Amino acid sequence: xxxxxxxxxxxxxxxxxxxxxxxxxxxxxxxxxxxxxxxxxxxxxxxxxxxxxxxxxxxxxxxxxxxxxxxxxxxxxxxxxxxxxxxxxxxxxxxxxxxxxxxxxxxxxxxxxxxxxxxxxxxxxxxxxxxxxxxxxxxxxxxxxxxxxxxxxxxxxxxxxxxxxxxxxxxxxxxxxxxxxxxxxxxxxxxxxxxxxxxxxxxxxxxxxxxxxxxxxxxxxxxxxxxxxxxxxxxxxxxxxxxxxxxxxxxxxxxxxxxxxxxxxxxxxxxxxxxxxxxxxxxxxxxxxxxxxxxxxxxxxxxxxxxxxxxxxxxxxxxxxxxxxxxxxxxxxxxxxxxxxxxxxxxxxxxxxxxxxxxxxxxxxxxxxxxxxxxx
Numbered sequence: 001x002x003x004x005x006x007x008x009x010x011x012x013x014x015x016x017x018x019x020x021x022x023x024x025x026x027x028x029x030x031x032x033x034x035x036x037x038x039x040x041x042x043x044x045x046x047x048x049x050x051x052x053x054x055x056x057x058x059x060x061x062x063x064x065x066x067x068x069x070x071x072x073x074x075x076x077x078x079x080x081x082x083x084x085x086x087x088x089x090x091x092x093x094x095x096x097x098x099x100x101x102x103x104x105x106x107x108x109x110x111x112x113x114x115x116x117x118x119x120x121x122x123x124x125x126x127x128x129x130x131x132x133x134x135x136x137x138x139x140x141x142x143x144x145x146x147x148x149x150x151x152x153x154x155x156x157x158x159x160x161x162x163x164x165x166x167x168x169x170x171x172x173x174x175x176x177x178x179x180x181x182x183x184x185x186x187x188x189x190x191x192x193x194x195x196x197x198x199x200x201x202x203x204x205x206x207x208x209x210x211x212x213x214x215x216x217x218x219x220x221x222x223x224x225x226x227x228x229x230x231x232x233x234x235x236x237x238x239x240x241x242x243x244x245x246x247x248x249x250x251x252x253x254x255x256x257x258x259x260x261x262x263x264x265x266x267x268x269x270x271x272x273x274x275x276x277x278x279x280x281x282x283x284x285x286x287x288x289x290x291x292x293x294x295x296x297x298x299x300x301x302x303x304x305x306x307x308x309x310x311x312x313x314x315x316x317x318x319x320x321x322x323x324x325x326x327x328x329x330x331x332x333x334x335x336x337x338x339x340x341x342x343x344x345x346x347x348x349x350x351x352x353x354x355x356x357x358x359x360x361x362x363x364x365x366x367x368x369x370x371x372x373x374x375x376x
Contacts, residue, residue, distance in 0.1 A: 041356045044316070044347035045364055046301060047288065049337050051280045056325065057273050058213060062204030062222065062254075064267040066197065068170050071190040072097060076163050080183045085192065087177050091168045098179070098191055100164040109157045116150035123147045172196040173261070197261045202234065204271045205249040213275045214239055220254045222269040232256050232263060236273075281324060281332035287365040288345040289331055295320050298337070299344040299351055301359070316344060318353045329366045 078100035085097045123143045129135040175193030179185060202222055206214065218236045234256035243250050254271070256263060263269070289296050297320050304313040321336030337343070344357070345365050351357070 049341040060204040065201040066195040068196040102164040119147040119150040285367040301342040
């Protein structure tokens with residue numbers, strides 16, 4: 001019995017020893033293979049750190065507003081009898097735009113005019129009779145009141161007739177016509193848009209922290225994706241005297257010359273306000289900078305000569321940097337780099353300090369200071 005037990009224990013020991021020996025042998029072979037192969041070379045893209053001129057400023061987005069702009073409408077209802085304008089016309093203040101049917105009103109005006117003439121004659125006769133005491137003062141006063149009422153009725157009817165003829169309230173450019181001859185026009189129905197475009201406003205919001213840098217008369221530049229190659233200069237006209245309690249933003253209005261009528265009311269624009277002098281900063285694409293709790297860092301490439309195959313031996317070295325303001329896809333680097341440094345712009349996720357790298361710049365990340373969104 002004891003002999004069988006010893007034989008069984010011996011077999012189990014040999015079996016376990018073989019298993020553990022195989023595992024150890026496998027680990028040694030894996031380690032040997034990795035050591036022989038070395039750390040794999042990582043492929044990255046790079047850029048050369050260079051300084052460009054930046055003028056510190058504030059940026060926002062805004063909306064173009066007409067200095068004067070309305071949807072022309074009627075104060076009274078009626079049937080459109082005649083149109084005097086063409087769509088897209090430039091008109092002067094007081095130019096007739098539309099005539100509502102007013103035959104009934106003019107007929108009534110004639111009746112009121114006749115009644116006023118009778119009241120005038122009666123009052124004139126009363127004055128003659130009063131001088132010879134042939135009539136009482138009370139009758140004269142009543143007839144004078146009747147004349148005044150008749151004249152007031154005429155004035156009221158003339159105003160009503162005048163409202164049937166709708167004119168441009170100010171100089172401007174007309175838009176698309178919304179009514180036709182013969183159409184019944186309700187009160188307030190839009191007839192045509194009228195906009196003054198020689199000058200326009202641009203309304204935009206700035207955070208309350210920017211208030212110290214803003215003042216009326218300050219130069220402002222706007223751009224729009226409608227004309228990406230153009231800039232439109234203007235100046236701050238007014239700064240709202242209150243700050244919005246919900247957003248802590250202040251509304252600002254700029255005034256811009258617009259003789260070519262390129263800035264139209266409702267247009268979306270980007271606003272830039274220069275607040276400082278021109279400075280030179282090293283700028284990098286956003287993808288080149290990694291942010292972590294310890295700060296911002298980049299990978300700089302160092303050339304360590306050539307390897308045993310004659311290829312350049314390039315290593316990635318971590319460098320902590322101090323960043324400044326950003327514009328579009330670019331970030332300014334205030335401290336930590338020199339002009340001419342070769343900086344890795346993509347592929348950092350695979351790297352650690354001292355990793356061997358290979359450069360492939362066939363694909364580069366975006367590096368545009370003023371990127372334009374593209375609708376697809």
